[in-house]
Amino acid sequence: MSIKKTTLTFAAASFAASLMATSAMAADTIKIAFIDPLSGPFASTGSNGLREWKFAVEDLVNSRGGLLGGKKIEVIAFDNKISPKETLIQLKNAIGQGIQYVAQGNSSGVANALTSAIKKHNKRNPDKRVIHLNYAAVDPALTNAKCSYWHFRFDANVDMKMNAITDTIAGRKDIKKVYIIGQDYSFGKAVSAAAVKFLKEKRPDIQIVGNELHPIGKVKDFTPYVTKIKAAGANAIITGNWGGDMLNLAKAATSVGLDSSFFTYYAAGAGITAALGPVAKDKVFNVGEGHANPTVTKTWDDYQSRFKAKHPKKDVTYGRVPYTVRMFAKAVTKAGSAKPIDVARALEGMELTTMAGDKVKMRAEDHQLIMPIQVSVHTDDRIKFDYDNSGWGLRTISSTPAESNALPTTCKMERPKG
Amino acid sequence: MSTLTDMRRDMNARMFKQQRNMWIAVALVLGCLPLFYGGSDFALTVSIQIGMMIIFSLAYNMLLGQGGMLSFGMAVYFGMGGFLSMHFMNMIEADTVWLPMALLPVVGAFIGLVLGLIIGSFSTRKAGTIFAMISLGIGELVAASSLIFVKFFGGEEGVTGDRTMGPEMFGVDFASELEVYYLVAAWVFIATLLMFLFSRTPVGRMANAVRDNPERAEFVGYSQRFVRLISFAGAGLFSGLAGSLFAITYEIVTEETLNAVTSGAPLIMVMIGGAGYFIGPIIGAIFYTLLSTVLSNYTEIWLMYVGIIFVLTIMYLPAGLTGLLLMHNPIIKAKKLKRILPVYGKIALPVIGIFLGIVGLLEVGHYAHNASAGDMTMSLFFVSVDTSSYLPWIFFTGILVGGFMLAKKQAPSVAETYEEVHKEALGGGDK
Amino acid sequence: MIETTIFSLLNGLVYGLLLFMLSSGLTLIFSMMGVLNFAHASFYMLGAYFAYEMSIHIGFWPALILAPIAVGFAGAALERYGLRNVHKYGHVAELVFTFGIAFLIEEVVQFIWGKDQQPYNAPPLLDFPLFTLFNVDFPAYKAFMLFVSIAIFIALLVVLTKTRVGLIIQAAITHPHMVGMLGHNVPLVFMATFGVGTALAGIAGVIAAPVLGTYPGMAFDLGSIIFVVVVFGGLGSLAGAFVASLMIGIVQTFAVSFNIGMPDLLALLGLEFGADHFLVDLWTISLPQIGPLIPYLMLIIMLIFRPLGLFGSREV
Missing domain, CATH: 3.40.50.2300 (Response regulator)
Structure with a gap:
């Protein structure tokens, strides 16, 4: 009896080891690493975010022909279990797969760890720079005392x-x-x-x-x-x-x-x-932000309806994700390249009208999105x-x-x- | 008389040589490992994490395996070692103290030792449940204070630093992952060697005696409390060292290093690996870290698998994975492995069936439960599976039940063959 | 001041009795089997989720009865098919086993019900303020909780002191081996004890969840505090568990209600510290801020000076 069970644990071990060997795929896409909690007590906020990112990318960019003449955006999920340590491990994982954009938002502690790690990484590896797209971490310090050129915040701070x-x-x-x-x-x-x-x-x-x-x-x-x-x-x-x-x-x-x-x-x-x-x-x-009700414009109403049609059991909980994606897409188009340094330059000072009709602007000074709330x-x-x-x-x-x-x-x- | 002494000396010399060769082999493996990674930073990062966890779980096993003390609060020493090392790192950067970064773990070890002595002075009076509960209380208190005392712990953001500052040793500034790997590897080697040697000292041996029979240990002239305190302080020391390596590797220390998850991790690692063996925690640390950092990218319910493996290990493998491996030691030594492998091969198929069945059912169930409308096709084991039909459910239940029945039928013969070969191997060894 | 005191006392009582419902089951199990069941709070969580699921289909009141029974059966099954196998490896293995089960139950609950809060609420029948004192309402549901807890307490008392089963249990608490030698079916007694103990936790879950919330972390949140209660009261002592539950319940509510802090203390001593002092967080700490941590402090101090706890008599 015991031998059988143990063989089972062994099989699991070798399975895990074999996963180590998976290599990065080399499709012609712009990859965004989504690093947020996907397991553990905070998993629901993380998986809501992932769902909304994937939907926004699909609905707003990929189904409309992609960027730079057909390049699609691919959102790849990494589970950080809301732990700063795991976040940095997953960042290494993402960088190893050639990913240069990281979307993260849950917990300012994690955001701070990520931003300071990216800052050091970009300094030590100028050829493999990474940009942090912060869609939910709201600690004011991230755009004040601890601000970084490689960090862009699309949420209003505290x-x-x-x-x-x-x-x-x-x-x-x-x-x-x-x-x-x-x-x-x-x-x-x-x-x-x-x-x-x-x-x-x-x-x-x-x-x-x-x-x-x-x-x-x-x-x-x-x-x-x-x-x-x-x-x-x-x-x-x-x-x-x-x-x-x-x-x-x-x-x-x-x-x-x-x-x-x-x-x-x-x-x-x-x-x-x-x-x-x-x-x-x-x-x-x-x-x-978000204008859940009333939806203000038809475009925004349609977007929420499409989301509900695809995910009837779920909701649009991050109204900012669609305009984060749109702004990113706009910056890539404007820069004419998917190189982080070019995209960062394009993002600085960029203006956009959200689907709900709000005018938002990425302030160059501190990379904080200025928006109606x-x-x-x-x-x-x-x-x-x-x-x-x-x-x-x-x-x-x-x-x-x-x-x-x-x-x-x-x-x-x-x-x-x- | 003299021949006896000679024989003994001879045996000791042989043992010493064997052990020395083993340690040299360990050093070689640690040194050459990065060559197989093909420049992958991720593999390096995971290896570093494993190294840290090896030290931490070995330290934990000084308490649990050697001393019989079950602790629910080891994160205190790991985290405090980490936080103080980080403050020290910042002092190095500000030039208020002079210390090469490579020696920073000494600071963490010292903090762990001091804390271990202070807390151990009152918590090790009793072993058993009382000890476990004190460790739980202190663990909870320290974890909670870490969010209240913002000045020291940095609140939710934690404390950050830069490891590349400070005086350089041999021109290494730890800017690259590889340099950090070698630093951690060196400390893993040192710490493992020291803990191994400790387990061979009279006090280390006494820890076992106190665990098994405290009264008798007292009669031999050892205060059980003193012996426990020594083990406890030692565990604190090495946990603090591991915490320090954490600070260097991630350049950030947050409250997560102090919380209950960090306290529970070494317990899980030690139990899965096997508390009764020195290398048990090492195997457990490798296994658990791989599960948590790699498997979590493939399935959201990885914690469920960890839980299942953990519970099954305790129920059926009290000696852990190491116990399972070492069960075959005499057989390997007697070169009789060939006789038992075919039997294992026969039962492997049903076991794989059970494994696939469980994983399949859990994954399909999880997907069907959480999928969006109209999106019912998932990819499982590299095959597309339609979760809306009954087919995958029937299939996985089938191979699970089939595998289970087959395995049940074959288990007695496997156990029998094992007993037989094992007995022969032992008998052969005696001759 | 008076209204704060009265309400703190009432709330402390409600919370304390809830803790007792949990700790009594834990104590029962520990006394009989020598196992500190780490997964005890997980059965409290199962009670809440079972009741939530049942209340959707059959309503709150039938669920109140059926959910704890289901939890009891789950507990008995765990003892029969899990714990009994581990028993031979000793108490540490048993404790670690229940730790693993606690871990696994949380995962299973998330697997089935997801990670979000579940809308499990008090029945409309009890959703009104029972009385209003000094402009503060006391909800009827709290009174109901109080009533159920006291009923359970009295029932336990009667069963333990007046019935044959109770006598066997009492005997088993002090002389576990003797009971076995007298010819009682010890494995069955163990299984039943575990079932009843976990069912008690189940009841606590059913009635507490509408107030404290139904979510996957609820077991973890309450788990360590009930350990504090049983160890503080003295392992294996029901009276100790009762006193400790009430003490911790009341101390915690009072700590929150009174805004006393270090600044007041320092002002009393005529001291003052600057806002950028290294230990500024220590000098500005206040009682409500650390209220929930006080039980742990009480536990540590108790264990240092009296490892047996308040009324404990058994060395462990």
Whole structure:
């Protein structure tokens, strides 16, 4: 009995070893390595991203004849298990296959590891340079103190998003007391700092009645926290919580009868919208881009419909992926080459009108995309594209124009000479 | 009398020579390995990762295999070694201290040793469950604080550095992957040799005695607590060294080096490889690292396979993969492998059937569960499979059940042949 | 202040009793079999997922009864076909085996239900505020949780002290070998214990998941804390598990409710540190920030000074 089972483990071992030998294929495509978590607890955000990248590339570029006279874009997935270490191993793997573009977004920690590794790699191997297309990591440092020429961010950073949130709050005269709560790590802290700063500028009359951090992923029951929030009499809560911490916070708030507004970064999609359901109606606001509802233009409506037709069980959770792909394609076309250095030059300062009609621009100074940002509300009213097939989704209530989101940067970029 | 002493000296000399030759062979293999990679950086990176994990899991086995202490918090020493090495690396860059980068692991080892002595001073009073629980508590505490104390741990971003700075030794600045490989290989060699020698010292041997029978060890005059503390500090030292190599290789250290996944990895590696043998953790480290870095690019459910392999190993192979290999040692020595291989060949087919059946069912199920509409064709074992039809399900269930039944029928005869040949081989050895 | 105290006490009680439901099963298993079941929280997760799946088809209330039974059977099967084979290799192997099972159950759950949160919610019947005190609602569902936990506690107490089975179990806790020698079918008792213990975890999962969420990481999130409870209370002691559960439940809720931190302490001592001090994070730490870590600290201190735990009597 035991011998049989052991032979089985052996077979697995030799299988794994044989996989080592797979070599890079040499098709004439422009390859983008998609490095994000595809297994483990954060796999759903990663696999959503991969699905949306693959769809956007297929739908917007490859099915329309490709680039540079017929070259297709190929998205190759690498699982980094949201670990910085695994990310660097997979980066080596990708570079070994001759890939020069890396798309990544989940976790600022990983983004930082990747960007600093790419910076060193490009310096040490000028003939095999790599560009980092960041589609979701929002730490302001990546386009400020830690900015790099090889890093392009297509998502609005924490400060820009907070700018949009506080614009909305500034317009709501009923909000007098704000409570800030977040996960105790760099992102939670960045949200808190930005909230304090912008509220002071825009609504000095608002009282911040609480500003607190809790350990990330360790709080099982948020009731004690929301009891405190309720006791403090807050009309609005600002939080950067995501995943279970976001869901449980909102659920606990409802259970004690707290009906203040929640201003959040990540309270939609990946099961959260469905789980929130009616309890969060008109109470949970989410900041971001995307125009899920209303779709504004027919082009954008059609794109979402095509996506839903192909993936009926899934949603467009990253509204920025399509314009990231389009901007990349535009840069390759403009540069007339797929060489990273040329594409990087073309990307700097590039402008684009998104399918939803927003005008966005890649700022050359820090490689931060400057774009309009929307605040949307969790509702079931006039929702065409819902999340999790739940009938609930996001509806845009306000949009902050691009120019007011062009916050100053401290980036001093080291530019390549050759 | 004198002949006896001579014989003993003779035997020792022979053993010494054998061992010396083995270590030279290890050094040669480590040195020549990159020649087979054809310049692939990925293969180098994976090898470096394996090297690091070899040190870490060997250190872990100083506790589990040699000392009988089950720890759920080894990441503390690995991670702290890594973080402090990284701060040291930055000090080297800022010219506040002078140290060639190649010697940085000494810093990590020192940190691991000091931490091991401090934490071991109270946690090694008892072995068994109490020890396991203290290690779990400390592991959780340190992992959680790493996100709270941003100044030291760098928060989510971690701490980065540049390994190419500092005084150069022999004109090597570690800019290329190959140089890093040789650095790690050298440290793997040194650490493995030291841990091997430790297991041969009286204290190392006493660790086994304390594991098996603490009271009796006390009667011989060894304080069980002292012996455990020594093992624990040693494990801390080498874990810290491995953490330091992590800092040099990736030039970034983040909270992942301190979390529960990092604490669990050496346990999995040691159990799969075999805790009872010195080379068990080495085999486990190679196997597990290959699974996690290579297999994960081919299937999203690789962790499921790791789980299945892990559980099956514990259930049916308590001595791990190494135990399975060493089972055949006397047979190989007696040159009787030829007799047993045909029997293995006969059972190989049904076993491959079971393997393909399980993998096939899991992969098809996973695909059908997650596929987009209308996209029902997946590529499995280099063949297109239509997951919407019943055909693949029937096929894989068929080969699974068929393989299982065939294997069950043949297993007794395989076991019998093994016993027979094994007995003969041992008997032959005695003569 | 008064309202904070009352609500902290109530919430602490709810959480503490939930911990007890988990730790009682773990203690039961440990006392009988000497196995610290690392996969215990995984059965809590299975309870939640089973109940979620069943509630879609047959509604919340039947699922409340059926899901724990299904979990119990799964637990018994694990004991019969897995753990029993590993028993001969010793306790470390058993512990590592359950560790592997915990790992595998998480993967299986992800395989079947995916990685997202599942919308498993409290039934509409219980979805209203039971009472409102100082403007804060106390949800009926929490009261229901409290009720179920107390009912389970009383049932356990009655079974253990008043029935024949309970006497055998009590005997087995203190003299496991003697029970076997008296002619009881020890393998069957073991299997039943494991089944009942995991079923208790299953109940906890069924009733807690609507509040704490149903997702693949839920076992991992709660897993280590219930170890803290049983070790802190003393391995093998049900009374210890009870006291420790309540203590940890209440301490954790109170820690969150009171905004006391190092700055206050330092102000009291008349000290002050600059914002760019190397240890600035230590000087600015506050109680709510580290609340969830306090149990681990309690555990370590307890184990250093009293390795037996609060009421433990067995050396392990």
